[in-house]
Amino acid sequence: MADVDDRVTAAVLIIGDEILSGRTQDTNLRDIARYLGVLGVDLAEARTVPDVQDEIVEALNALRSRYDYVITTGGIGPTHDDITADAVAAAFGLELYEHPEILALMEARWGVELNAARRRMTRVPVGADLVKNPVQGPPGFTIGNVFVLAGVPAIMRGMLEDVGPRLRGGRPTIARTVRVEQSGEGTIAAPLEAVAKAHPQMSLGSYPFFGPDGFGSNLVLRGRDAEEVAATVAELIAALREAGVTHIVEIDPAA
């Protein structure tokens, strides 16, 4: 997508051996991407790293210096492999301390059962603010431009609701899809490229599929200017028809 002046960017850092081993299918990236998209924040990059402090620190420092925001998922539980708080503190050169609000919450929840493992979850870097957890368990936290969320999808989604209001939003991207059936990308490519070149502020992508009637493709048009998006959709459909494409469906017509 062409860079525009008001572009707000974010990166996601997925922390966890279970994603890299293939044991767990990540869905947080897609959920975060969609949530940010509505706010006009572009997800610009994502990285997945193992539960190894040096790797988390290196990736976090690379991403937080490059993008407006970084959202991390995973590694904030009570077990020995949950080292995200330690890694984030190390990345910022800060100490961890037991946050009084989390401690009070955990004491109320666990009483005498608040053992050392559970107490680990009360630690945040000095200067961090909390991110509400409306589901279950302790909160996440935010420090600098980094938001540290849980890895369990339902909890991550709940925490996101407390992240959105703190972000500087951009102009939301508007996406429209033109679905072409019974024509492969090889037929679509030339008209698609011609329209893309005429609209450098727009992003036009082709996402092919192979269905019962052979190859087809979803052509996705993304831009920030509603009028230009609508005009580009119309131009693309006209160009496709001129190229002999017959099965065209506009999936997301403008209201």
Next chain:
Amino acid sequence: MADVDDRVTAAVLIIGDEILSGRTQDTNLRDIARYLGVLGVDLAEARTVPDVQDEIVEALNALRSRYDYVITTGGIGPTHDDITADAVAAAFGLELYEHPEILALMEARWGVELNAARRRMTRVPVGADLVKNPVQGPPGFTIGNVFVLAGVPAIMRGMLEDVGPRLRGGRPTIARTVRVEQSGEGTIAAPLEAVAKAHPQMSLGSYPFFGPDGFGSNLVLRGRDAEEVAATVAELIAALREAGVTHIVEIDPAA
């Protein structure tokens, strides 16, 4: 996971705006991770980047210098946003050329319909070898320690079959899961950590869930030595019982 001498590592580079926009749920990472795991190759990192040449080049060069292998997915179709071949060539400082084998294949398939867009798909960097596509469409390619595969999952999986035999395999990781129900991670953490510390060559992870009976966790034990894995499972179950955990199920018992 502890580094061992014979560790063979790989990274995945997912290329595509559609993943970062949240439009498409990636599943290739998990499939590649599982495929590599069987071969004893550890997936050590993954990155997702947009269809922007400079970003692809930068990520690819970072990953290929750091890991034994890199597998890329996406961006090898005929449309203007398919720039993976260009980016890989640029990363290696190589020219692209029309590979005679792909050209012959495409000419046989398309005849006079082999237009400029389809012809783009015949281009590979000078010196690249092909990766068979047993499904549909042109092959992928490999250059140096990089394998360039399609993004469409069924085609990607087909191409993987031609990647595996070219990799130097490591000792496969053996994984066992001990499932604990009706006990949260806060209860499990201390015995888990004690057993983990006694087996630094093993990787022990805790993956909590919230089910009808409250919190539970899947404790995953991973290692390369079958005897040590079996011994560690037994030690962990004993330690959990001693800590008062009652609902323990061994999901993947050793044969």
